Amino acid sequence: MDRRTKIAAVAAALLITAGAAGSATASGDGKGGVREATASGDGKRGVREAAALTGTAKLYRPAGDDITFSFDAHLAAKDRNDPLAATGTFRYSHYKGDWRGTAEVKVDCLATGGEVATVTGIVTATDVPGLLHKRVGVSVYDNGRHDRLGYSWLASDPTKDEVPPCNSAAPYERVRAGTGDFTVLPWRFAYPAE
Template sequence: MKRRTKIVAVAAAILLTLGAGGVAVASGDDVPAPAAVSEAAALTGTAKLYRPAGDDITFSFDAHLAEADRQDPMKATGTFRFSHYKGDWGGYAKVKVDCLTTGGKVAVVSGVVVETDVKEFKKARVGVTVHDDPAGDRLGYTWMTADPQKDKVPPCISGAPFEKVKEGTGDFEVVPWEFVYPTE
Protein backbone atom coordinates (compact mmCIF):
# COMPACT_ATOMS: atom_id res chain seq x y z
CA MET A 1 0.00 0.00 0.00
CA LYS A 2 1.31 3.45 -0.87
CA ARG A 3 2.28 5.77 1.97
CA ARG A 4 -0.45 8.30 1.06
CA THR A 5 -3.16 5.60 1.06
CA LYS A 6 -1.96 4.35 4.48
CA ILE A 7 -2.09 7.87 5.92
CA VAL A 8 -5.64 8.39 4.64
CA ALA A 9 -6.72 4.98 5.99
CA VAL A 10 -5.19 5.62 9.43
CA ALA A 11 -6.68 9.14 9.56
CA ALA A 12 -10.13 7.77 8.66
CA ALA A 13 -9.85 5.09 11.35
CA ILE A 14 -8.86 7.68 13.96
CA LEU A 15 -11.74 9.98 12.98
CA LEU A 16 -14.21 7.10 13.16
CA THR A 17 -12.88 6.10 16.58
CA LEU A 18 -13.02 9.66 17.89
CA GLY A 19 -16.49 10.19 16.45
CA ALA A 20 -17.80 7.02 18.08
CA GLY A 21 -16.37 8.17 21.42
CA GLY A 22 -17.87 11.63 21.17
CA VAL A 23 -14.55 13.49 20.95
CA ALA A 24 -14.07 16.30 18.45
CA VAL A 25 -10.82 17.77 17.16
CA ALA A 26 -10.67 21.40 16.11
CA SER A 27 -9.65 21.72 12.50
CA GLY A 28 -6.47 23.58 11.68
CA ASP A 29 -5.08 23.84 15.24
CA ASP A 30 -4.72 20.17 16.17
CA VAL A 31 -6.07 21.29 19.55
CA PRO A 32 -8.89 19.18 20.96
CA ALA A 33 -12.19 21.01 21.26
CA PRO A 34 -13.92 20.93 24.64
CA ALA A 35 -16.01 17.80 25.10
CA ALA A 36 -19.72 18.35 24.57
CA VAL A 37 -21.72 18.59 27.78
CA SER A 38 -23.86 15.53 28.20
CA GLU A 39 -27.51 16.47 28.52
CA ALA A 40 -30.23 14.79 30.52
CA ALA A 41 -32.91 16.78 28.66
CA ALA A 42 -33.18 19.58 26.13
CA LEU A 43 -35.65 21.60 24.09
CA THR A 44 -34.35 23.58 21.13
CA GLY A 45 -35.77 25.02 17.95
CA THR A 46 -38.07 27.64 16.50
CA ALA A 47 -41.54 27.63 14.96
CA LYS A 48 -44.34 29.95 13.96
CA LEU A 49 -47.89 29.19 15.03
CA TYR A 50 -50.64 28.66 12.51
CA ARG A 51 -53.16 31.49 12.53
CA PRO A 52 -55.56 31.94 9.60
CA ALA A 53 -55.91 35.68 10.33
CA GLY A 54 -52.23 36.23 9.55
CA ASP A 55 -50.85 36.83 13.05
CA ASP A 56 -47.05 36.43 13.23
CA ILE A 57 -46.46 34.32 16.36
CA THR A 58 -43.01 32.84 16.91
CA PHE A 59 -41.56 30.66 19.69
CA SER A 60 -37.82 29.87 20.02
CA PHE A 61 -36.26 27.58 22.62
CA ASP A 62 -32.74 26.94 23.87
CA ALA A 63 -33.33 25.05 27.15
CA HIS A 64 -31.03 22.41 28.64
CA LEU A 65 -30.70 20.16 31.68
CA ALA A 66 -27.15 18.91 32.23
CA GLU A 67 -26.52 15.24 32.94
CA ALA A 68 -25.06 16.16 36.33
CA ASP A 69 -28.45 17.70 37.24
CA ARG A 70 -30.58 14.82 35.90
CA GLN A 71 -32.52 14.42 39.13
CA ASP A 72 -33.36 18.13 39.47
CA PRO A 73 -35.21 19.63 36.48
CA MET A 74 -35.26 22.98 38.29
CA LYS A 75 -31.53 23.28 37.53
CA ALA A 76 -32.30 23.66 33.83
CA THR A 77 -30.65 26.58 32.05
CA GLY A 78 -31.18 28.61 28.91
CA THR A 79 -33.80 30.90 27.49
CA PHE A 80 -36.86 30.90 25.36
CA ARG A 81 -38.56 33.70 23.46
CA PHE A 82 -41.98 34.33 22.07
CA SER A 83 -43.53 37.14 20.06
CA HIS A 84 -46.97 37.94 18.67
CA TYR A 85 -47.48 40.63 16.03
CA LYS A 86 -50.33 41.59 13.75
CA GLY A 87 -50.03 44.78 11.77
CA ASP A 88 -48.67 47.47 14.10
CA TRP A 89 -49.86 45.66 17.26
CA GLY A 90 -47.88 43.13 19.28
CA GLY A 91 -45.01 42.38 21.58
CA TYR A 92 -42.32 39.96 22.64
CA ALA A 93 -40.83 38.35 25.74
CA LYS A 94 -37.53 36.73 26.63
CA VAL A 95 -37.69 34.14 29.41
CA LYS A 96 -34.93 32.77 31.64
CA VAL A 97 -35.52 29.02 32.03
CA ASP A 98 -36.08 27.75 35.59
CA CYS A 99 -37.39 24.23 34.90
CA LEU A 100 -37.38 21.69 32.06
CA THR A 101 -38.93 18.24 31.90
CA THR A 102 -39.35 16.07 28.84
CA GLY A 103 -40.95 12.74 28.14
CA GLY A 104 -40.62 11.14 24.75
CA LYS A 105 -41.19 13.96 22.26
CA VAL A 106 -43.04 16.26 24.68
CA ALA A 107 -41.30 19.01 26.67
CA VAL A 108 -42.55 21.35 29.37
CA VAL A 109 -40.38 24.38 30.07
CA SER A 110 -41.01 27.29 32.42
CA GLY A 111 -39.19 30.42 33.39
CA VAL A 112 -39.41 34.04 34.44
CA VAL A 113 -39.76 36.82 31.88
CA VAL A 114 -36.57 38.92 31.98
CA GLU A 115 -37.25 41.19 29.02
CA THR A 116 -40.52 42.27 27.38
CA ASP A 117 -42.47 45.15 25.94
CA VAL A 118 -45.79 43.78 27.24
CA LYS A 119 -46.56 44.99 30.78
CA GLU A 120 -48.63 41.88 31.65
CA PHE A 121 -45.56 39.66 31.22
CA LYS A 122 -43.02 41.71 33.23
CA LYS A 123 -41.36 39.38 35.78
CA ALA A 124 -44.12 36.76 35.35
CA ARG A 125 -43.39 33.04 35.36
CA VAL A 126 -44.74 31.40 32.22
CA GLY A 127 -44.72 27.85 30.92
CA VAL A 128 -44.80 26.31 27.45
CA THR A 129 -45.43 22.75 26.29
CA VAL A 130 -44.02 21.49 22.99
CA HIS A 131 -44.92 18.27 21.17
CA ASP A 132 -42.19 17.49 18.63
CA ASP A 133 -44.28 15.41 16.22
CA PRO A 134 -43.20 14.51 12.68
CA ALA A 135 -46.88 14.71 11.66
CA GLY A 136 -46.99 18.35 12.83
CA ASP A 137 -45.50 20.04 15.89
CA ARG A 138 -47.87 21.48 18.48
CA LEU A 139 -47.49 23.97 21.31
CA GLY A 140 -49.40 25.11 24.43
CA TYR A 141 -48.79 27.82 27.03
CA THR A 142 -49.94 28.95 30.45
CA TRP A 143 -51.35 32.34 29.54
CA MET A 144 -54.18 30.71 27.61
CA THR A 145 -55.93 30.13 30.95
CA ALA A 146 -53.85 32.09 33.46
CA ASP A 147 -53.40 35.84 33.77
CA PRO A 148 -49.61 36.42 33.96
CA GLN A 149 -50.07 39.38 36.34
CA LYS A 150 -52.48 37.72 38.81
CA ASP A 151 -52.00 33.96 38.62
CA LYS A 152 -48.82 32.45 39.99
CA VAL A 153 -47.66 29.69 37.65
CA PRO A 154 -45.52 27.06 39.42
CA PRO A 155 -42.29 25.85 37.79
CA CYS A 156 -42.63 23.16 35.09
CA ILE A 157 -46.34 23.77 34.54
CA SER A 158 -48.01 24.51 31.22
CA GLY A 159 -51.06 23.76 29.12
CA ALA A 160 -51.63 20.93 26.68
CA PRO A 161 -50.11 21.53 23.22
CA PHE A 162 -53.33 22.74 21.56
CA GLU A 163 -51.81 25.17 19.00
CA LYS A 164 -50.76 23.99 15.55
CA VAL A 165 -47.35 24.97 14.26
CA LYS A 166 -47.37 26.58 10.82
CA GLU A 167 -46.39 23.99 8.24
CA GLY A 168 -42.72 24.13 7.29
CA THR A 169 -41.63 26.24 10.29
CA GLY A 170 -41.19 23.78 13.16
CA ASP A 171 -37.70 22.52 13.88
CA PHE A 172 -38.16 21.56 17.53
CA GLU A 173 -35.88 18.95 19.00
CA VAL A 174 -36.71 17.32 22.32
CA VAL A 175 -34.09 15.26 24.16
CA PRO A 176 -36.11 12.88 26.37
CA TRP A 177 -35.48 13.06 30.11
CA GLU A 178 -35.30 9.85 32.08
CA PHE A 179 -35.63 10.12 35.83
CA VAL A 180 -33.39 7.63 37.62
CA TYR A 181 -35.43 5.93 40.33
CA PRO A 182 -33.73 5.10 43.64
CA THR A 183 -33.24 1.37 44.15
CA GLU A 184 -33.39 1.49 47.94
Template structure:
Protein backbone atom coordinates (compact mmCIF):
# COMPACT_ATOMS: atom_id res chain seq x y z
CA UNK A 1 0.00 0.00 0.00
CA UNK A 2 1.46 3.36 -0.92
CA UNK A 3 1.98 6.13 1.57
CA UNK A 4 -0.95 8.27 0.36
CA UNK A 5 -3.42 5.36 0.62
CA UNK A 6 -2.18 4.56 4.14
CA UNK A 7 -2.75 8.17 5.21
CA UNK A 8 -6.30 8.20 3.76
CA UNK A 9 -7.17 4.86 5.43
CA UNK A 10 -5.71 5.95 8.78
CA UNK A 11 -7.44 9.35 8.59
CA UNK A 12 -10.78 7.71 7.78
CA UNK A 13 -10.40 5.27 10.66
CA UNK A 14 -9.62 8.14 13.06
CA UNK A 15 -12.65 10.12 11.88
CA UNK A 16 -14.94 7.10 12.28
CA UNK A 17 -13.57 6.42 15.76
CA UNK A 18 -13.97 10.08 16.81
CA UNK A 19 -17.50 10.18 15.42
CA UNK A 20 -18.50 7.02 17.26
CA UNK A 21 -16.98 8.31 20.51
CA UNK A 22 -18.80 11.63 20.18
CA UNK A 23 -22.06 9.83 19.46
CA UNK A 24 -21.62 7.57 22.49
CA UNK A 25 -20.74 10.55 24.68
CA UNK A 26 -23.82 12.47 23.55
CA UNK A 27 -26.15 9.54 24.22
CA UNK A 28 -24.49 8.80 27.57
CA UNK A 29 -24.80 12.41 28.71
CA UNK A 30 -27.07 12.66 31.75
CA UNK A 31 -30.55 14.00 31.09
CA UNK A 32 -31.53 17.05 33.05
CA UNK A 33 -33.89 15.90 35.81
CA UNK A 34 -37.41 17.28 35.76
CA UNK A 35 -38.05 20.13 38.21
CA UNK A 36 -40.76 18.26 40.16
CA UNK A 37 -42.98 15.21 39.84
CA UNK A 38 -45.69 13.18 41.55
CA UNK A 39 -46.34 9.68 40.22
CA UNK A 40 -47.83 6.42 41.41
CA UNK A 41 -50.97 4.65 42.54
CA UNK A 42 -52.31 3.64 45.93
CA UNK A 43 -55.48 2.57 47.66
CA UNK A 44 -56.66 4.30 50.82
CA UNK A 45 -57.48 2.44 54.00
CA UNK A 46 -61.03 2.63 55.35
CA UNK A 47 -62.28 0.34 58.09
CA UNK A 48 -65.71 0.09 56.39
CA UNK A 49 -64.04 -1.50 53.34
CA UNK A 50 -64.41 1.40 50.89
CA UNK A 51 -62.56 0.88 47.61
CA UNK A 52 -60.65 4.17 47.12
CA UNK A 53 -57.81 4.52 44.61
CA UNK A 54 -55.70 7.53 43.60
CA UNK A 55 -53.32 7.62 40.62
CA UNK A 56 -50.93 10.45 39.68
CA UNK A 57 -48.83 11.27 36.63
CA UNK A 58 -47.88 14.92 37.24
CA UNK A 59 -44.64 16.57 36.05
CA UNK A 60 -42.92 19.95 35.98
CA UNK A 61 -40.29 20.08 33.25
CA UNK A 62 -36.78 21.31 34.04
CA UNK A 63 -37.24 24.23 31.63
CA UNK A 64 -40.27 25.36 33.67
CA UNK A 65 -38.61 25.12 37.11
CA UNK A 66 -39.55 28.74 37.89
CA UNK A 67 -43.28 28.23 37.30
CA UNK A 68 -45.22 25.39 38.97
CA UNK A 69 -48.31 26.53 37.03
CA UNK A 70 -46.69 25.01 33.90
CA UNK A 71 -46.96 21.50 35.33
CA UNK A 72 -48.55 18.89 33.07
CA UNK A 73 -50.17 15.50 33.41
CA UNK A 74 -53.23 13.97 34.94
CA UNK A 75 -54.50 12.43 38.14
CA UNK A 76 -57.55 10.36 38.85
CA UNK A 77 -59.40 8.76 41.70
CA UNK A 78 -62.34 6.52 42.42
CA UNK A 79 -64.33 5.86 45.59
CA UNK A 80 -66.83 3.02 45.88
CA UNK A 81 -68.59 1.32 48.76
CA UNK A 82 -70.53 -1.56 47.31
CA UNK A 83 -72.42 -0.30 44.25
CA UNK A 84 -72.33 3.36 45.36
CA UNK A 85 -69.58 5.76 44.44
CA UNK A 86 -67.88 7.54 41.60
CA UNK A 87 -64.69 8.40 39.77
CA UNK A 88 -63.02 11.44 38.26
CA UNK A 89 -60.02 12.39 36.15
CA UNK A 90 -58.35 15.82 36.25
CA UNK A 91 -55.84 17.70 34.10
CA UNK A 92 -52.93 19.07 36.18
CA UNK A 93 -52.68 22.87 36.41
CA UNK A 94 -50.17 23.22 39.27
CA UNK A 95 -47.57 21.06 41.03
CA UNK A 96 -45.45 22.11 44.02
CA UNK A 97 -43.26 19.67 45.93
CA UNK A 98 -41.01 20.01 48.92
CA UNK A 99 -38.99 17.08 50.17
CA UNK A 100 -41.37 14.12 50.10
CA UNK A 101 -44.59 16.18 50.07
CA UNK A 102 -46.45 17.18 46.90
CA UNK A 103 -49.49 19.37 46.30
CA UNK A 104 -51.10 19.01 42.90
CA UNK A 105 -54.23 20.65 41.56
CA UNK A 106 -56.21 20.26 38.40
CA UNK A 107 -59.57 20.66 36.74
CA UNK A 108 -61.91 17.68 36.46
CA UNK A 109 -62.13 16.73 32.78
CA UNK A 110 -64.06 13.47 32.98
CA UNK A 111 -66.27 11.99 35.72
CA UNK A 112 -69.49 10.23 36.55
CA UNK A 113 -70.16 12.64 39.44
CA UNK A 114 -72.99 15.02 38.41
CA UNK A 115 -71.99 18.69 38.32
CA UNK A 116 -68.30 18.00 39.01
CA UNK A 117 -66.85 18.45 35.52
CA UNK A 118 -64.90 21.72 35.37
CA UNK A 119 -64.28 21.84 39.14
CA UNK A 120 -60.72 22.46 40.35
CA UNK A 121 -59.52 20.05 43.05
CA UNK A 122 -56.27 19.75 44.98
CA UNK A 123 -54.55 16.72 46.48
CA UNK A 124 -51.61 16.46 48.88
CA UNK A 125 -49.35 13.39 49.02
CA UNK A 126 -46.71 12.55 51.61
CA UNK A 127 -44.33 9.95 50.15
CA UNK A 128 -43.38 7.81 53.16
CA UNK A 129 -42.41 4.64 51.34
CA UNK A 130 -44.87 1.91 52.27
CA UNK A 131 -46.77 4.24 54.61
CA UNK A 132 -47.76 7.05 52.21
CA UNK A 133 -50.46 9.52 53.24
CA UNK A 134 -52.90 11.61 51.22
CA UNK A 135 -55.26 14.57 51.68
CA UNK A 136 -57.65 16.37 49.35
CA UNK A 137 -59.30 19.75 49.01
CA UNK A 138 -62.84 18.41 49.37
CA UNK A 139 -62.11 16.81 52.78
CA UNK A 140 -64.58 19.01 54.66
CA UNK A 141 -67.23 19.53 51.99
CA UNK A 142 -70.16 17.41 50.82
CA UNK A 143 -69.07 17.55 47.18
CA UNK A 144 -65.86 18.43 45.35
CA UNK A 145 -65.97 21.96 46.70
CA UNK A 146 -65.98 25.43 45.17
CA UNK A 147 -65.37 25.92 41.46
CA UNK A 148 -63.10 28.88 42.33
CA UNK A 149 -60.58 26.88 44.40
CA UNK A 150 -57.13 28.45 43.81
CA UNK A 151 -54.41 26.42 42.09
CA UNK A 152 -52.18 24.22 44.29
CA UNK A 153 -54.51 24.28 47.31
CA UNK A 154 -55.32 21.13 49.28
CA UNK A 155 -55.53 19.75 52.81
CA UNK A 156 -52.99 18.06 55.06
CA UNK A 157 -52.34 14.40 54.15
CA UNK A 158 -54.59 12.86 56.81
CA UNK A 159 -55.63 9.64 54.99
CA UNK A 160 -53.60 6.45 55.34
CA UNK A 161 -52.68 4.36 52.33
CA UNK A 162 -53.77 0.72 52.50
CA UNK A 163 -50.86 -1.51 53.51
CA UNK A 164 -48.96 -2.87 50.52
CA UNK A 165 -50.44 -0.47 47.95
CA UNK A 166 -48.51 2.79 48.34
CA UNK A 167 -46.05 3.53 45.58
CA UNK A 168 -46.22 7.31 45.31
CA UNK A 169 -42.98 8.98 44.26
CA UNK A 170 -42.34 12.68 44.86
CA UNK A 171 -39.48 14.44 43.05
CA UNK A 172 -38.63 17.50 45.19
CA UNK A 173 -38.81 20.94 43.59
CA UNK A 174 -35.71 23.06 44.07
CA UNK A 175 -36.57 26.47 42.63
CA UNK A 176 -33.75 28.97 42.27
CA UNK A 177 -33.98 31.39 45.18
Protein backbone atom coordinates (compact mmCIF):
# COMPACT_ATOMS: atom_id res chain seq x y z
CA MET A 1 0.00 0.00 0.00
CA ASP A 2 1.48 3.36 -1.00
CA ARG A 3 1.84 6.31 1.41
CA ARG A 4 -1.22 8.24 0.09
CA THR A 5 -3.47 5.18 0.42
CA LYS A 6 -2.29 4.60 4.01
CA ILE A 7 -2.97 8.28 4.91
CA ALA A 8 -6.44 8.09 3.34
CA ALA A 9 -7.20 4.85 5.24
CA VAL A 10 -6.07 6.35 8.57
CA ALA A 11 -8.07 9.55 7.93
CA ALA A 12 -11.19 7.49 7.10
CA ALA A 13 -10.74 5.45 10.29
CA LEU A 14 -10.39 8.63 12.36
CA LEU A 15 -13.55 10.10 10.81
CA ILE A 16 -15.51 6.92 11.54
CA THR A 17 -14.23 6.93 15.14
CA ALA A 18 -15.08 10.63 15.57
CA GLY A 19 -18.57 10.01 14.18
CA ALA A 20 -19.15 7.16 16.63
CA ALA A 21 -17.93 9.30 19.53
CA GLY A 22 -20.25 12.11 18.43
CA SER A 23 -23.20 9.69 18.41
CA ALA A 24 -22.33 8.53 21.93
CA THR A 25 -22.25 12.15 23.11
CA ALA A 26 -25.60 12.86 21.47
CA SER A 27 -27.18 10.03 23.41
CA GLY A 28 -25.64 11.62 26.50
CA ASP A 29 -23.78 10.74 29.63
CA GLY A 30 -25.50 13.10 32.05
CA LYS A 31 -22.42 15.34 32.32
CA GLY A 32 -22.81 17.79 29.49
CA GLY A 33 -23.84 15.34 26.76
CA VAL A 34 -26.87 16.29 24.70
CA ARG A 35 -29.02 13.28 25.66
CA GLU A 36 -31.68 14.06 23.05
CA ALA A 37 -32.67 10.41 22.84
CA THR A 38 -32.23 7.42 25.09
CA ALA A 39 -32.32 3.73 24.30
CA SER A 40 -35.07 1.76 25.97
CA GLY A 41 -34.70 -1.85 27.04
CA ASP A 42 -36.24 -3.06 23.77
CA GLY A 43 -33.57 -1.33 21.67
CA LYS A 44 -35.91 1.42 20.42
CA ARG A 45 -35.00 5.08 20.77
CA GLY A 46 -37.09 7.21 23.12
CA VAL A 47 -37.54 10.90 23.79
CA ARG A 48 -35.31 12.47 26.46
CA GLU A 49 -37.18 13.49 29.62
CA ALA A 50 -37.25 17.23 30.33
CA ALA A 51 -35.40 17.03 33.68
CA ALA A 52 -34.38 14.54 36.35
CA LEU A 53 -32.63 14.19 39.70
CA THR A 54 -31.54 10.72 40.83
CA GLY A 55 -29.02 9.21 43.23
CA THR A 56 -28.08 8.82 46.87
CA ALA A 57 -25.51 10.39 49.19
CA LYS A 58 -24.63 10.79 52.85
CA LEU A 59 -23.85 14.22 54.25
CA TYR A 60 -20.47 14.98 55.79
CA ARG A 61 -20.82 15.47 59.55
CA PRO A 62 -17.70 15.30 61.75
CA ALA A 63 -19.85 14.64 64.86
CA GLY A 64 -20.89 11.25 63.47
CA ASP A 65 -24.46 11.98 62.36
CA ASP A 66 -25.71 9.51 59.74
CA ILE A 67 -27.69 11.60 57.22
CA THR A 68 -28.77 10.12 53.88
CA PHE A 69 -30.71 11.62 50.96
CA SER A 70 -32.03 9.58 48.00
CA PHE A 71 -33.78 10.97 44.91
CA ASP A 72 -35.81 9.56 42.03
CA ALA A 73 -37.48 12.67 40.56
CA HIS A 74 -38.45 13.18 36.91
CA LEU A 75 -40.13 15.67 34.59
CA ALA A 76 -41.50 14.06 31.42
CA ALA A 77 -40.78 15.54 28.00
CA LYS A 78 -44.48 16.25 27.45
CA ASP A 79 -44.49 18.39 30.63
CA ARG A 80 -41.27 20.28 29.88
CA ASN A 81 -42.79 23.71 30.55
CA ASP A 82 -44.54 22.69 33.77
CA PRO A 83 -42.13 21.83 36.64
CA LEU A 84 -45.20 21.27 38.85
CA ALA A 85 -45.95 18.14 36.76
CA ALA A 86 -42.82 16.40 38.09
CA THR A 87 -43.20 12.91 39.51
CA GLY A 88 -41.23 10.57 41.72
CA THR A 89 -40.07 10.42 45.31
CA PHE A 90 -37.22 11.34 47.57
CA ARG A 91 -36.28 10.13 51.02
CA TYR A 92 -34.07 11.34 53.79
CA SER A 93 -33.00 10.06 57.19
CA HIS A 94 -30.98 11.46 60.08
CA TYR A 95 -29.66 9.22 62.85
CA LYS A 96 -27.52 10.25 65.80
CA GLY A 97 -27.30 8.05 68.87
CA ASP A 98 -30.87 7.26 69.97
CA TRP A 99 -32.38 10.13 67.95
CA ARG A 100 -33.79 9.56 64.48
CA GLY A 101 -35.85 11.38 61.91
CA THR A 102 -36.96 9.99 58.55
CA ALA A 103 -39.28 11.09 55.77
CA GLU A 104 -40.59 9.84 52.44
CA VAL A 105 -41.69 12.58 50.07
CA LYS A 106 -43.88 12.60 46.94
CA VAL A 107 -42.36 15.01 44.39
CA ASP A 108 -44.53 17.99 43.37
CA CYS A 109 -41.97 20.22 41.60
CA LEU A 110 -38.58 19.77 39.93
CA ALA A 111 -36.37 22.40 38.32
CA THR A 112 -32.81 21.78 37.14
CA GLY A 113 -30.16 23.91 35.50
CA GLY A 114 -26.73 22.68 34.56
CA GLU A 115 -25.54 20.64 37.54
CA VAL A 116 -28.02 22.09 40.07
CA ALA A 117 -31.49 20.78 40.90
CA THR A 118 -34.22 21.94 43.25
CA VAL A 119 -37.00 19.53 44.15
CA THR A 120 -39.96 19.84 46.51
CA GLY A 121 -42.62 17.45 47.62
CA ILE A 122 -45.22 16.55 50.20
CA VAL A 123 -44.18 14.28 53.08
CA THR A 124 -46.17 11.03 52.83
CA ALA A 125 -44.51 9.07 55.66
CA THR A 126 -42.40 10.24 58.60
CA ASP A 127 -41.58 9.69 62.25
CA VAL A 128 -41.11 13.44 62.85
CA PRO A 129 -44.12 14.89 64.73
CA GLY A 130 -46.02 17.50 62.73
CA LEU A 131 -44.17 16.87 59.44
CA LEU A 132 -46.71 14.58 57.73
CA HIS A 133 -48.41 16.25 54.69
CA LYS A 134 -46.02 19.26 54.80
CA ARG A 135 -43.96 20.40 51.80
CA VAL A 136 -40.16 20.26 52.05
CA GLY A 137 -37.50 21.22 49.52
CA VAL A 138 -33.98 20.07 48.73
CA SER A 139 -31.32 21.42 46.38
CA VAL A 140 -28.43 19.42 44.91
CA TYR A 141 -25.19 20.43 43.21
CA ASP A 142 -23.89 17.51 41.17
CA ASN A 143 -20.28 18.23 40.24
CA GLY A 144 -19.04 14.67 40.37
CA ARG A 145 -16.31 14.53 43.01
CA HIS A 146 -17.67 17.13 45.47
CA ASP A 147 -21.49 17.01 45.42
CA ARG A 148 -23.36 19.38 47.73
CA LEU A 149 -26.89 19.55 49.14
CA GLY A 150 -29.19 22.07 50.84
CA TYR A 151 -32.67 21.82 52.37
CA SER A 152 -35.59 24.11 53.10
CA TRP A 153 -35.56 23.54 56.85
CA LEU A 154 -32.20 25.31 57.20
CA ALA A 155 -33.87 28.57 58.26
CA SER A 156 -37.44 27.55 58.99
CA ASP A 157 -39.48 24.93 60.81
CA PRO A 158 -41.10 22.70 58.16
CA THR A 159 -43.84 21.69 60.62
CA LYS A 160 -44.99 25.34 60.87
CA ASP A 161 -43.74 27.31 57.83
CA GLU A 162 -45.11 26.88 54.30
CA VAL A 163 -42.47 26.07 51.67
CA PRO A 164 -43.44 27.17 48.13
CA PRO A 165 -43.01 24.65 45.29
CA CYS A 166 -39.47 24.32 43.89
CA ASN A 167 -37.88 26.27 46.75
CA SER A 168 -35.00 25.31 49.02
CA ALA A 169 -31.76 26.66 50.48
CA ALA A 170 -28.64 26.75 48.33
CA PRO A 171 -26.66 23.48 48.32
CA TYR A 172 -24.29 24.41 51.15
CA GLU A 173 -23.79 21.01 52.88
CA ARG A 174 -20.87 18.80 51.82
CA VAL A 175 -21.50 15.22 50.79
CA ARG A 176 -19.37 12.57 52.50
CA ALA A 177 -16.50 11.49 50.24
CA GLY A 178 -17.27 8.39 48.22
CA THR A 179 -21.04 8.48 48.77
CA GLY A 180 -22.39 10.97 46.24
CA ASP A 181 -23.84 9.55 43.06
CA PHE A 182 -26.29 12.31 42.20
CA THR A 183 -27.20 12.76 38.55
CA VAL A 184 -28.87 15.99 37.46
CA LEU A 185 -30.37 16.01 33.98
CA PRO A 186 -30.50 19.70 32.92
CA TRP A 187 -33.97 21.06 32.30
CA ARG A 188 -34.99 21.44 28.68
CA PHE A 189 -38.00 23.69 28.31
CA ALA A 190 -39.47 25.23 25.18
CA TYR A 191 -38.89 28.97 24.82
CA PRO A 192 -41.81 30.96 23.44
CA ALA A 193 -41.51 31.70 19.71
CA GLU A 194 -41.19 35.36 18.81
